[in-house]
Amino acid sequence: MLSVVGRRLATIVPMLLILILGVLLLMDLTPGDPAAIVAGDNATAQDIEETRERLGLNDSILERYVGYLGDLARGDMGTSLYTNRPVSEAILAALPVTLWLTFLALAVALLVAVPLGVLAAVKRGSAFDRIVSSVSAGAMAAPPFAIGLLLVTVFAVNRSWFPAGGYVALGEDPTGWALSVTLPALALAVDPAAELVRQTRGAVVDVLERDYVQTAVAMGIPRRVVIAKYAGKNAAVPVVTVLGLQAARVLGGAVVIELIFTLPGLGSEALNAVLYHDYPMIQGIVLVSAALILLMNLVVDASYTYFDPKLRG
Amino acid sequence: MSGTAPTRKKTGPIGAGMRPGTKGGRPGKGGLGLAPKVGLVFIAGLVLLALVGDLLVRTDPNAQDLLRRMESPSGDHWLGTDAYGRDTLARLIAGARLTLVATLQAVGTAVVLGIPLGLVAGYAGGIVDAVLGRIADSVMSVPTLILALAIVGILGPGLTNAMIAVGIVFAPRFFRVARGAASGIRNEPYIEACQAIGCSPARILLRHMLPNASGPLLIQTTYSLGLVVIAEASLSFLGLGVQAPDATWGGMTREAFGSVSRNGFPMLPPLLMIFLTILAFSMVGDGIRDRLTRGRDGKRI
Numbered sequence: 001m002l003s004v005v006g007r008r009l010a011t012i013v014p015m016l017l018i019l020i021l022g023v024l025l026l027m028d029l030t031p032g033d034p035a036a037i038v039a040g041d042n043a044t045a046q047d048i049e050e051t052r053e054r055l056g057l058n059d060s061i062l063e064r065y066v067g068y069l070g071d072l073a074r075g076d077m078g079t080s081l082y083t084n085r086p087v088s089e090a091i092l093a094a095l096p097v098t099l100w101l102t103f104l105a106l107a108v109a110l111l112v113a114v115p116l117g118v119l120a121a122v123k124r125g126s127a128f129d130r131i132v133s134s135v136s137a138g139a140m141a142a143p144p145f146a147i148g149l150l151l152v153t154v155f156a157v158n159r160s161w162f163p164a165g166g167y168v169a170l171g172e173d174p175t176g177w178a179l180s181v182t183l184p185a186l187a188l189a190v191d192p193a194a195e196l197v198r199q200t201r202g203a204v205v206d207v208l209e210r211d212y213v214q215t216a217v218a219m220g221i222p223r224r225v226v227i228a229k230y231a232g233k234n235a236a237v238p239v240v241t242v243l244g245l246q247a248a249r250v251l252g253g254a255v256v257i258e259l260i261f262t263l264p265g266l267g268s269e270a271l272n273a274v275l276y277h278d279y280p281m282i283q284g285i286v287l288v289s290a291a292l293i294l295l296m297n298l299v300v301d302a303s304y305t306y307f308d309p310k311l312r313g
Numbered sequence: 314m315s316g317t318a319p320t321r322k323k324t325g326p327i328g329a330g331m332r333p334g335t336k337g338g339r340p341g342k343g344g345l346g347l348a349p350k351v352g353l354v355f356i357a358g359l360v361l362l363a364l365v366g367d368l369l370v371r372t373d374p375n376a377q378d379l380l381r382r383m384e385s386p387s388g389d390h391w392l393g394t395d396a397y398g399r400d401t402l403a404r405l406i407a408g409a410r411l412t413l414v415a416t417l418q419a420v421g422t423a424v425v426l427g428i429p430l431g432l433v434a435g436y437a438g439g440i441v442d443a444v445l446g447r448i449a450d451s452v453m454s455v456p457t458l459i460l461a462l463a464i465v466g467i468l469g470p471g472l473t474n475a476m477i478a479v480g481i482v483f484a485p486r487f488f489r490v491a492r493g494a495a496s497g498i499r500n501e502p503y504i505e506a507c508q509a510i511g512c513s514p515a516r517i518l519l520r521h522m523l524p525n526a527s528g529p530l531l532i533q534t535t536y537s538l539g540l541v542v543i544a545e546a547s548l549s550f551l552g553l554g555v556q557a558p559d560a561t562w563g564g565m566t567r568e569a570f571g572s573v574s575r576n577g578f579p580m581l582p583p584l585l586m587i588f589l590t591i592l593a594f595s596m597v598g599d600g601i602r603d604r605l606t607r608g609r610d611g612k613r614i
Contacts, residue, residue, distance in 0.1 A: 289459050
């Protein structure tokens, strides 16, 4: 397992290096003068010049790259142009909200989807299977923000069962926290749940047709045991893969969901950063979200070796 | 339909070359299934609506009638009016046109960026492939919407800019498919023969590698169309896509959400259109995928 992690880490680092170069280059691609945009409409020539200096735009891209890497190594991602807060501090403050949403959405999706998918596969061709398959196909076409809007309208605006927005920290008020994250997490869970149902069903159908499963059934091992022990672990690999891919989509979908439910997460920060031309914040958020995704992939890869011993060593 | 007639040849230009020697595999299943056909019909209807819709509903989608705001559906306004008294049906149709154009812009950008680079990477191999592949991986490691946001942040808000951003974000998908197809056949005898008789690399890429990738690329394109509709709606909902007073369905949803506490209805028509359009594209995508891949392993899960 360690070697898998090591190999993955070896590919993550160059990717992050490319990404950092990419986000630094983005600023050079801005149509017009980024310094003038940041300095604002009423800026004098001197203001613009100072902004240019502050953004480091007078340095060559190589100098900026090395400088950014050096700062990054010390945990310094620059300072927000809008709030003058260190970027790393702002991101750390926003991260728990987004991570909770992502985690809860994936957990809900997993808990709902895996049993449904397995059942649909076992009862393949039945009415239950067809209903589950059609509902999940339909659910995949519903973008998270649409579900979020419907949930907030029905359960927060029309009936005030849940708050329509705002975030309560878990440490302050666990009940308030649970209420504040329920609807957004549900909105984010539908998409991965639908995808997971399809993948689980497909994987289990595939495994159930294998010879060793047929043999186990023929030997008189109870179906329950065959499905759980023989089929379960082998079907897990594609399911975990999809879970990893879905994590990236949920993290992206969280941007819109955070706006709908006014949650102060990474997505809200990203939106503000874009609206206020806050380049260092944009760079930091792109980098941190990519690092999260890559880390997630690392965990997924490592889990393969648990589910499939052939991949060990 | 009984399985007696494997004689029915499938001579579709795309599927034909994909599965040699599987003629007897699944008789009588040559066409698309029912769901993909329904999807195709829906999309065709949508395109038609976008083209001639303003002949059906002659109301100006941007005309405000401030005395008749937030009305429920009636004979005058079949789908009611929005917070400015604009006709929801007229905006829905105008939105269909803009949404479709925007979707094509984004997928076009992704195709133009992704496919040539992918073919070149797959054909050239070596360092070119490694560098381009790493860049594609890096782009794909950032969540779609966050990267699109960042690029819109650089280019500035606006529907075209937003769609260019989405196109850049989707380009690696096409890159990967094109690269895979190209690198899969680069050592085939017919490619080497072509090189030997002096074909230019451009000819090899366009005449031999691109057609080889056409099936998977078609599947990718169809799925991407649906995903781009989501991305467009999301960005317009965030206010970074379409700008007032123009309408896309995402933009209409944003406007309707602003007055949701008074009336939730205006949100429903655009949301329903978004949902149905994505569903249609995904049904067509499934249909094409089944048609092109079925038979190779002889079964369909």
